[in-house]
Amino acid sequence: MESSVVSRKLDQAVGFLREAGIDLWIAQFARESYEQPTPVDTLAVGCSVTWPAAFLVAASGRRTAIVGTGDVANVRAAGVYDEVVGYVQDVAVPLREVMSDVNPTRVAVSYSVADDMADNITHGMFLMLQGILAGTPYFDCLVPAEGILGKLRAYKLPVEVRRIQDAIEMTHQLFGLMPQLLREGVTESELADRLRGEGRARGGAPAWDPRYDPIVNFGPGSGFGHSEPGTVALAPGMLVHIDLGLKVEGYCSDLQRTWYVLRPSESEAPLEVQEAFAAVRVSMDAGFETLRPGIPGWTADRQARDALLRAGYAESEFAFGHQLGQTAHDGGALLGPPWPRYGTRPEMPLGEGMVFAIEQAVPTEAGPIGLEDDVLITAGGAEYLSQPQTALEYVRL
């Protein structure tokens, strides 16, 4: 992430700090962060470090990085933190000095039980931080920064929405290639390789683990969920389901589309497949229509979930929607059921400027039907950033 965007996100963070009554945010306290990167690095740090390093953002707007001398040039070059303090022997000394100088009452640290994307400090580094602050007035001031980090990830700046739109646009381009890529006998993994190559050629990176980005399912025997494309070869009578995300200039898309491969004798898909598509479409629409600022995420999941149940399908094992940004699962408020697996995230309210990927899927005798689109929460509801698939698409081999 270039420093101008990180810098603007830190300006935005200062507002959230003041709202929350937090005097100082230890955005990160980490070491060897190239080997152990976390989502806060590209959001609020701007570079990797080797030796223990603290990145501090005060409610006053002051930004201070305390880093080993070998990392100083690098952190200065990143240009996000105006004040860069180098140390040789012990990070504790300058860290305690800066803490005394800011003299905070509430200090937020980037960890969270509920929100995976806001859980960025290791347990060992948290213990080291406690050790450094032992005996100071700040030892008892540490609180989780999940509220600040959740908002910072969630409330997109216009530049962030534009980048997500760029990633979506490129993903639509790849979907446009599908009629020519779907050939008799092509395997799931061959198609996945081809789509990855076409993405790379356009400057896009995978939005998640490239071993299953894209997920490609041909027919009913293919793996479900986050599984790698396999050796199944394409044949008539199969559904083709693709879940594809691209990262462009640091921001992600996440979309699913479904095609049906007609048998020579067919002019449309079997009734069961058509009904399943319709049920997924109705579920997507029911969830989408619910979206607006202020509602907790579970209400949208409930509408989408119930629509599918009413159509006679088994209950979905997954959340209806997740936030999208620098990562494909951007943490924070979730359009998910109130299951322990999702913690408190389904209770969090939606807000204008959040971006969600909404998705629904059902299995059929011809393979899975899956749809996923990316939406922006607006003042009055939500709008699609992608062009939803409204009808099952047909191909002939």
Added chain:
Amino acid sequence: MESSVVSRKLDQAVGFLREAGIDLWIAQFARESYEQPTPVDTLAVGCSVTWPAAFLVAASGRRTAIVGTGDVANVRAAGVYDEVVGYVQDVAVPLREVMSDVNPTRVAVSYSVADDMADNITHGMFLMLQGILAGTPYFDCLVPAEGILGKLRAYKLPVEVRRIQDAIEMTHQLFGLMPQLLREGVTESELADRLRGEGRARGGAPAWDPRYDPIVNFGPGSGFGHSEPGTVALAPGMLVHIDLGLKVEGYCSDLQRTWYVLRPSESEAPLEVQEAFAAVRVSMDAGFETLRPGIPGWTADRQARDALLRAGYAESEFAFGHQLGQTAHDGGALLGPPWPRYGTRPEMPLGEGMVFAIEQAVPTEAGPIGLEDDVLITAGGAEYLSQPQTALEYVRL
């Protein structure tokens, strides 16, 4: 990392568990681990997961993965954990069940204050784990796994040493290109790009953050430490210092070499430069001669450090050596001074089968002299895996 190597490392880990009297090792308890990867993933897990997932290794040899249903296919495909338990709503239920079944007295968790590479669980996930175990007999059984993880990273299997040697061999090949790459006016960043390209073409990846792998310094005005190659153009009278690491099949090299660019009138480097090279060489030799199983790492650092001081140079700000493996800074026992920055790592004893990168550098009026080589600790001492640079190399533009 392919599963066969991960599987052999887990066999090795079982021995360390028994030695340490640990009944169960929670190798990882993580979520969204593609977005927040840690070094334990390629060492002891074998794939990434989306939902909260626990990877358990018992002293009995039993290996159990407890993962969200959407990750099951993926974890099975990785083939490292024989027992894969899928859950839909709550990881706590199957995790408590497996804990009861194993009924451990001491449970190691992958965190460490001292050893960065053994500090792999987030603070939020540690709190979640404590929450799940609250009210069970296992709540008070959690201890840091740093000893097990430190040994597992440190004691290389023969297959691991061979891969490090492959990475070193490729690095030597790139150094062999230097006489033809060093041309009047080439900039640091141009040379860095060229070396990265030559590495990629041979199937090597950067061993650390590619923004400063390689580090390239032309002359005395260049950035120090972990800094990005800049716009300095090569000219006679400059030292050329390269710090380059490659990752080949998951294992790293880390080497430094130094060249002097002769002025038309010169047949050798200025005396100050020659003396500085000699001092670095003497320091490297003094440290290397000290290496053998059983010594704490600081003793080798001390010998190398004192040799440099005796030659009249300022004290080094860095450790003399660090371990090398799947990462360029592989954690655990460190050949470093007893400074707080390095925690307890300089006290840890060396052992046969460990691999270290040893390094020394001094600034001169013509630029930095820096040397770094990779060595294997043997029963009787240590042997070089790389071919050390014994004399300053000269180039003419």
